[in-house]
Amino acid sequence: MKDKLSIVLPAYNESKMICKTRAKLAEVLEKAGIEYELIFVDDGSKDDTWAAIRTASETYPGITGIHFSRNFGKEAAIFAGLSQALGNVVAVMDCDLQHPPETLVQMYRLWKQGYEVIDGVKADRGKEGVLYKVSAGTFYRIMSKATGVDMKNASDFKMMDKKVVDTLLKMPERNTFFRALASWTGYRATAVEFDVQERKEGESKWSLMSLIKYAFTNISLFTAFPLQFVTFSGMFVLLVGIILGIQTIAKYLSGTAVEGFTTVIVLILFIGSIIMISLGLIGYYLAKMYEEIKHRPKFIISETSGVTTVDSKI
Ligand code: UDP
Numbered sequence: 001m002k003d004k005l006s007i008v009l010p011a012y013n014e015s016k017m018i019c020k021t022r023a024k025l026a027e028v029l030e031k032a033g034i035e036y037e038l039i040f041v042d043d044g045s046k047d048d049t050w051a052a053i054r055t056a057s058e059t060y061p062g063i064t065g066i067h068f069s070r071n072f073g074k075e076a077a078i079f080a081g082l083s084q085a086l087g088n089v090v091a092v093m094d095c096d097l098q099h100p101p102e103t104l105v106q107m108y109r110l111w112k113q114g115y116e117v118i119d120g121v122k123a124d125r126g127k128e129g130v131l132y133k134v135s136a137g138t139f140y141r142i143m144s145k146a147t148g149v150d151m152k153n154a155s156d157f158k159m160m161d162k163k164v165v166d167t168l169l170k171m172p173e174r175n176t177f178f179r180a181l182a183s184w185t186g187y188r189a190t191a192v193e194f195d196v197q198e199r200k201e202g203e204s205k206w207s208l209m210s211l212i213k214y215a216f217t218n219i220s221l222f223t224a225f226p227l228q229f230v231t232f233s234g235m236f237v238l239l240v241g242i243i244l245g246i247q248t249i250a251k252y253l254s255g256t257a258v259e260g261f262t263t264v265i266v267l268i269l270f271i272g273s274i275i276m277i278s279l280g281l282i283g284y285y286l287a288k289m290y291e292e293i294k295h296r297p298k299f300i301i302s303e304t305s306g307v308t309t310v311d312s313k314i
């Protein structure tokens, strides 16, 4: 069988980019002589992204469109695309051309050499503020520890052998973190550096709140560290309590016990806040488990265009 590269492109409100991205990919891949198919997954866009995808798949061969009934998030879009991929090698990239198509050719050569997971690593994180760099850095340090995979400058830009994709699709969980999962599978991996390009049209879909939520979700998916942290803080508070208790008893016995009001207030506030944080954390993990137990589908497809094999039951 001839090699074929499937490229999965999650798209949310990217109407202006679909046409450009398709043209650029076609140019680069045809020049390199790589046979390919494009899978655009419209993640419930509010603009005319779906119309643009449908037009592209009706005009050019080898273009598949998947349209979600609503916004299910980039992870869901990636997994829908992966389950549709027909090639024996599959790439995932943003469809705003921030991931340079030329890097695909480099990744493809590495795949030909026998690598099964080729990670795109950001050489230059593009135009990002200091605060963003620091918080992203902290998040990735925690994630690297939790996953045992070096997550520094990691991205969703990857190429994988079909067998890695099949392994990923067999994972039953609803909440996924694609960026870490591909390397987590343990297949023969390597990395390629790329420069993050500037976004030409549209805007980034990330807000500060969504980034915080994203970090928290992914840390909780890979590690129970926050829960251990709760236990340790509990022990610490207990220690402080014991010391203060001994001091109070000593004062009482020596007949100097008077104020103590401040201590009581401080202790109540301190212990109260620790208990609230702990309960919140436990509740968060419970909520995540509840989501998994419900076994709802990761995404719901309302329409497709081009040749499609997927259904919404995945
Ligand atoms: N995206 C998506 N669903 C979402 C948000 C984003 O499919 O809910 C897609 C988006 O269309 C783009 C990619 O994910 O192709 C990366 O998003 P974005 O460019 O907003 O992120 P950034 O590059 O700023 O990190």
Ligand code: MG
Pocket (backbone or CB within 6 Å): 094, 096, 098, 199, 204
């Ligand atoms: Mg982008």
